Amino acid sequence: MRKYYISSFLDSFEIYMINGNSLSTIQQDDFDSVVLRLASPEKIESWSHGEVTEPETINYRTQRSEKDGLFDERIFGPENDYECYCGKYRGIRYKGVTCEKCGVEITRTIVRRQRMGHIDLATVVSHVWFMRGVPSRMALVLGAKISDLEKVIYFSGHIIMDVDEDQRERLREDLEKEFEMKQQQIEDEDKREELEDTFSETKKQLKNIHEGQIIDDTDFDTFEERFGSMFESGIGAEAIYQIFRNIDLKELIEKLEKRYQETGSKGKKKKIRKRLSLLRSMREAEVRPEWMFLKTLPVLPPSLRPMVSLEGGRHATSDVNDLYRRVINRNNRLKKLQEINAPHVILRNEKRILQEAVDALLDNSIRRRGTYSSGSSNQRPLKSLADNLKGKQGLFRRNLLGKRVDYSGRSVIIVGADLELDQCGIPKHMALELFRPFVVQRLLEEEHAYNISGGNKLIDEQAEVVWDMLEDAIEDKYVLLNRAPTLHRLGIQAFKPVLIEGRAIQIHPLVCPAFNADFDGDQMAVHVPLSKEAQYEAREIMAADTNLRKPGTGEHIMATGHDIALGCYWMTKIVDDKDGEGKVFESPNAAINAFDYDEVDFRARVKVMTTETQKYEDLDNVFETSVGRLLFNSVLPSDFPYINDRVDTSKLGEINEKLIKEYEKDTAVDVLDDIKDFGFKYATYAGVTWGLDEIQIPEEKDDILQQAEAEADEVKEHYQEGLLSEEERDREIIEIWHEAKSDIEQKVPEALDQNGSVYDMWHSGARGSLTQLTTMAGIKGLIVDNEGETLDFPVTTNTTEGHTPIEYFVSTHGSRKGLTDTALQTAKAGYLTRRLFDVSQDIIVTEEDCGTDKSITITEKNLGGIVVPLSKNIRGRYLGDTVYDEDGDVIYRRNDYLSDTDAQDIEDRGIESVEVRSPLTCETLRGVCK
Structure with missing residues (x-):
C-alpha cells in the first residue's frame, strides 16, 4: 500500500516534494492513504533550500531581495521567470542553470510558493502546540503538570x-x-x-x-x-529535550503498564492510561519524543507571506514576516552572546525571549494565556502561522473550502409583488454579466459577431441586439438565490430570471420565510448553474415552487402573513350597520354584482342562497356571510370547502396546509399566488393606519395597580417582622406584579375599538402582540437585568403615558440584555450547527434495513404551554412496533410508513404514544439504514 507522508510541522500545509513528486501533481489514483505525523529535524532540513541568517526583507533603494534574508532569491528562487538576480542569465534556454555570480537557479517564479528555507536556532526551543495544547503532549510524556513544565521551559x-x-x-x-x-x-x-x-x-x-x-x-x-552533590539539574527547553532524548519508549511503556497493574487508585489509573495511549501511538508511528522540540525552524515560502509596495515608498507586509524577523534578530543576538561567553543570567534571558519569539510565530493566540501576545507597533496582536490556518478567516475555511464563484452577483433585495412563485427579478445589467458566455454564443450563432472578442465588444458597448440575445439566453434557464446565513436547505432556491430595470433583485414575497428575508436592506447572492445537469437539478429539485414545505418538520413555509393576512382579515370581517345589511341574494354571483353596483358593502352581514357546486355542499340552503367572504372564497379552488369565517394568520396557515396537501402542485402554487394578490389588493384598499389616540388605556388599570401595591406593602411588612426570608419576599412581590400585569393585559383588548386599525392588526396576526399592546396601553411591568435576575421594581407606566426618568433608566436593562442575548445566542446556535455537521457528515444511507428491534417512543409534547400534537410528531416516520386499536385489532404494522392521514387517524383514535424507528437506534455498522 502506497502512503504519502505529510510531516505535521506547522508549515506542512504547503506543497512539499515527496518521492520526487509535488503534492500538486499527485492524482487521486496515485495514493491509498495520507498519514500526518511529526517531522524529524532531518526531514525539516530536507525541505530547506538554504539557511536564512539575516532579518532583512527587501532593499528599499533597489527594491530587490537582500542576500541571506527572508526573500533571498538564492534560497527561494527567482522573482522573475527564468531570470537570475544579477541579470547574467535570461530566458528559458538557461532552465536549470545556477548563476555562478549571484547563485540563483534559472527557473519559474512559481517555485517561490514551494521552496522553504530554515533557521538554525542557537538553542533548542519547544513547540508551543505540544506544550500548551490540551492535553499537553509534553506534560503527558514527562508525567508532570503543565504549569511545572512551563516553569522549566520559561526559565x-x-x-x-x-x-x-x-x-x-x-x-x-x-x-x-x-x-x-x-x-x-x-x-x-x-x-x-x-x-x-x-x-x-x-x-x-x-x-x-x-x-x-x-x-x-x-x-x-x-x-x-x-x-547538590546527589543530582544533576537543568533549566529551559534544553533540559526537557535532553530527558526526552534519553527516553526508551518501549522500556517506559512496560514500566507504566506494570505501575498500572499495581496501583488501586482510579484517578492514578486514568492518568497512566492517558500517558500509555500517547506513548503507544508514538511508538507505532515511529515518532521520537524529542521531535516535539525545534533545533531547525522552517521558513515559509515567500509568496505565502508576501510583501507589496504601496504609494509613497511604503510597504505592506504579512505579519508572519515580522514574527520571523523577531526570531532571527533574537537568534543572532544569542549566537553572539554565546561566542563571547556571556554570563548565565544574560544567556538565560536571551534563550527565554527566543522561546517566546518562536511561540509567537507558531501560535500567537495560545502563547502564554493571560499575558499579552506579540503585537505590532500599534499594539495589534500579530497573526501567527496558526492564526492564518484556523477559524472562519483561516486558509482552510476561507481559501480552500470557501471559493469565490464565477457567474455570480450580489445585490439588495426588494419585493416583486407581480412575480410568479418560481420567478425572481434580476437587473438586466447584472444578468448580462451573469449570462455573458451564453449571450456571446447566441451572437455568434446569429452572426451578429464573428468571434468571441467581437461578441464581448458588442456586450461592452451594450448594443441593441445584445438585449434580444439576453432574452433568448435566459429562456428556460434557472438561477440560484442564496441569502446568508444559509442555516437550512431552503436558504438556497432556484428561480426563473425575469429581466428588470434598476439595480435591486426582486423576490416573491411568499418565499421570504424560507430565506428569513425581509426588505430592510437585506442582500442576496445570485448564481448561474452552468451545465445541463445543474440546470435540471435546479428546475426539478431546487425550484421555489417545489419547496413549499420545511424539510425539518413538513409544515408549509409560505409567507401568507403581514399585509396579506391583514387584507384577507379586513375583507372577511363582518361589521355591523354597514350598507345593505340583512339583504338576501339568490346566489353568490348576485351578491357580488350588488356590491359592484354599490348596493351593498362588502363587510355587511347578508344572506346568500347556495348553488349546487361542491364548495357549498356543507352549508345550509341559505347561509349568513358577507360579500368580502364570497370574494375571498372565489380565489380558492371550486371544490375547496367554503370558508365562512374571519381569515386571520392561523386560518391562512390551515388553508395553505390543505392546498399543499390535497391539490396538485401547480394548482396549489397558483391559488397561493392569488391569495397573495387578494391580500395585497385589499390591504391597500383598507388603508389601515393608526394614531396614538387609538390606544385606549383600560379604566381598571389604576384599581389593579393600587391593589397590587397594597399587597406588595403587606409582603414587605411581613418581611420586616421576620415572617419571611429575603428570597421569599422577592418571590412573592414578583408573583404579585406578574399577576397584576396579567390582569391589565386581559383588559387592554377590551378597551380597544373592535373595528379600529390597532385591533385589526393585532387580531389578524398581521403585526404586533398582546405584550406590545400592554406595553403601550397597560404597564411595562417587571424588568430583567443583565444577569437574568428579575428586579422587584415594577414600571407601572406605559409608553402612551410616558415613563419617569428612573423607570426609563430601569427599562434600559432589558434592552441591553435583549441585544447581548441576540448576539450571543446567534453565535452559539451557529457553532452548534457546525459541530452537528462535523459529526453527521459521513452518516449516509448504506443499506435497506438494519433489522433492529429498537425504537423510540413519541408522545404528545407540551413545550412551555404550547401543545405539539402526536400527529405532527409522528408523520413521515416508520413504525417501530405494531399499533393496535381499543379492541386489540392491528391497525398499523411495524415498518409501516405514516402519512399525514395515518398520523391523524392514530391521534383521532386516542392513542397516546407510538414507537417509531430512528437513526439513534439504527444498528448499521457504517451509516444508517433506509
Whole structure:
C-alpha cells in the first residue's frame, strides 16, 4: 500500500516534494492513504533550500531581495521567470542553470510558493502546540503538570535530570550524624523539638528527590546547597529535550503498564492510561519524543507571506514576516552572546525571549494565556502561522473550502409583488454579466459577431441586439438565490430570471420565510448553474415552487402573513350597520354584482342562497356571510370547502396546509399566488393606519395597580417582622406584579375599538402582540437585568403615558440584555450547527434495513404551554412496533410508513404514544439504514 507522508510541522500545509513528486501533481489514483505525523529535524532540513541568517526583507533603494534574508532569491528562487538576480542569465534556454555570480537557479517564479528555507536556532526551543495544547503532549510524556513544565521551559524552574543513589545514601548518613551531634549539644526542650522537626523535614526532602522533579527558581539555590552533590539539574527547553532524548519508549511503556497493574487508585489509573495511549501511538508511528522540540525552524515560502509596495515608498507586509524577523534578530543576538561567553543570567534571558519569539510565530493566540501576545507597533496582536490556518478567516475555511464563484452577483433585495412563485427579478445589467458566455454564443450563432472578442465588444458597448440575445439566453434557464446565513436547505432556491430595470433583485414575497428575508436592506447572492445537469437539478429539485414545505418538520413555509393576512382579515370581517345589511341574494354571483353596483358593502352581514357546486355542499340552503367572504372564497379552488369565517394568520396557515396537501402542485402554487394578490389588493384598499389616540388605556388599570401595591406593602411588612426570608419576599412581590400585569393585559383588548386599525392588526396576526399592546396601553411591568435576575421594581407606566426618568433608566436593562442575548445566542446556535455537521457528515444511507428491534417512543409534547400534537410528531416516520386499536385489532404494522392521514387517524383514535424507528437506534455498522 502506497502512503504519502505529510510531516505535521506547522508549515506542512504547503506543497512539499515527496518521492520526487509535488503534492500538486499527485492524482487521486496515485495514493491509498495520507498519514500526518511529526517531522524529524532531518526531514525539516530536507525541505530547506538554504539557511536564512539575516532579518532583512527587501532593499528599499533597489527594491530587490537582500542576500541571506527572508526573500533571498538564492534560497527561494527567482522573482522573475527564468531570470537570475544579477541579470547574467535570461530566458528559458538557461532552465536549470545556477548563476555562478549571484547563485540563483534559472527557473519559474512559481517555485517561490514551494521552496522553504530554515533557521538554525542557537538553542533548542519547544513547540508551543505540544506544550500548551490540551492535553499537553509534553506534560503527558514527562508525567508532570503543565504549569511545572512551563516553569522549566520559561526559565523559572529547574528539573532534576539524574539522581546518584550512592550519594543519597551518604548524605542520609551524614544528616543522621549531624542530627545526633547537635542533639547532644542542645539542652533546651523547645529547641530540641525544633531540631527534630527540621531533621524529619530535611530527611523527607532527601528521600523524595527523583528524576523529573521540578523545583522553583526561588528555592533552587537553597536546595542545591543542601543536596547538590546527589543530582544533576537543568533549566529551559534544553533540559526537557535532553530527558526526552534519553527516553526508551518501549522500556517506559512496560514500566507504566506494570505501575498500572499495581496501583488501586482510579484517578492514578486514568492518568497512566492517558500517558500509555500517547506513548503507544508514538511508538507505532515511529515518532521520537524529542521531535516535539525545534533545533531547525522552517521558513515559509515567500509568496505565502508576501510583501507589496504601496504609494509613497511604503510597504505592506504579512505579519508572519515580522514574527520571523523577531526570531532571527533574537537568534543572532544569542549566537553572539554565546561566542563571547556571556554570563548565565544574560544567556538565560536571551534563550527565554527566543522561546517566546518562536511561540509567537507558531501560535500567537495560545502563547502564554493571560499575558499579552506579540503585537505590532500599534499594539495589534500579530497573526501567527496558526492564526492564518484556523477559524472562519483561516486558509482552510476561507481559501480552500470557501471559493469565490464565477457567474455570480450580489445585490439588495426588494419585493416583486407581480412575480410568479418560481420567478425572481434580476437587473438586466447584472444578468448580462451573469449570462455573458451564453449571450456571446447566441451572437455568434446569429452572426451578429464573428468571434468571441467581437461578441464581448458588442456586450461592452451594450448594443441593441445584445438585449434580444439576453432574452433568448435566459429562456428556460434557472438561477440560484442564496441569502446568508444559509442555516437550512431552503436558504438556497432556484428561480426563473425575469429581466428588470434598476439595480435591486426582486423576490416573491411568499418565499421570504424560507430565506428569513425581509426588505430592510437585506442582500442576496445570485448564481448561474452552468451545465445541463445543474440546470435540471435546479428546475426539478431546487425550484421555489417545489419547496413549499420545511424539510425539518413538513409544515408549509409560505409567507401568507403581514399585509396579506391583514387584507384577507379586513375583507372577511363582518361589521355591523354597514350598507345593505340583512339583504338576501339568490346566489353568490348576485351578491357580488350588488356590491359592484354599490348596493351593498362588502363587510355587511347578508344572506346568500347556495348553488349546487361542491364548495357549498356543507352549508345550509341559505347561509349568513358577507360579500368580502364570497370574494375571498372565489380565489380558492371550486371544490375547496367554503370558508365562512374571519381569515386571520392561523386560518391562512390551515388553508395553505390543505392546498399543499390535497391539490396538485401547480394548482396549489397558483391559488397561493392569488391569495397573495387578494391580500395585497385589499390591504391597500383598507388603508389601515393608526394614531396614538387609538390606544385606549383600560379604566381598571389604576384599581389593579393600587391593589397590587397594597399587597406588595403587606409582603414587605411581613418581611420586616421576620415572617419571611429575603428570597421569599422577592418571590412573592414578583408573583404579585406578574399577576397584576396579567390582569391589565386581559383588559387592554377590551378597551380597544373592535373595528379600529390597532385591533385589526393585532387580531389578524398581521403585526404586533398582546405584550406590545400592554406595553403601550397597560404597564411595562417587571424588568430583567443583565444577569437574568428579575428586579422587584415594577414600571407601572406605559409608553402612551410616558415613563419617569428612573423607570426609563430601569427599562434600559432589558434592552441591553435583549441585544447581548441576540448576539450571543446567534453565535452559539451557529457553532452548534457546525459541530452537528462535523459529526453527521459521513452518516449516509448504506443499506435497506438494519433489522433492529429498537425504537423510540413519541408522545404528545407540551413545550412551555404550547401543545405539539402526536400527529405532527409522528408523520413521515416508520413504525417501530405494531399499533393496535381499543379492541386489540392491528391497525398499523411495524415498518409501516405514516402519512399525514395515518398520523391523524392514530391521534383521532386516542392513542397516546407510538414507537417509531430512528437513526439513534439504527444498528448499521457504517451509516444508517433506509
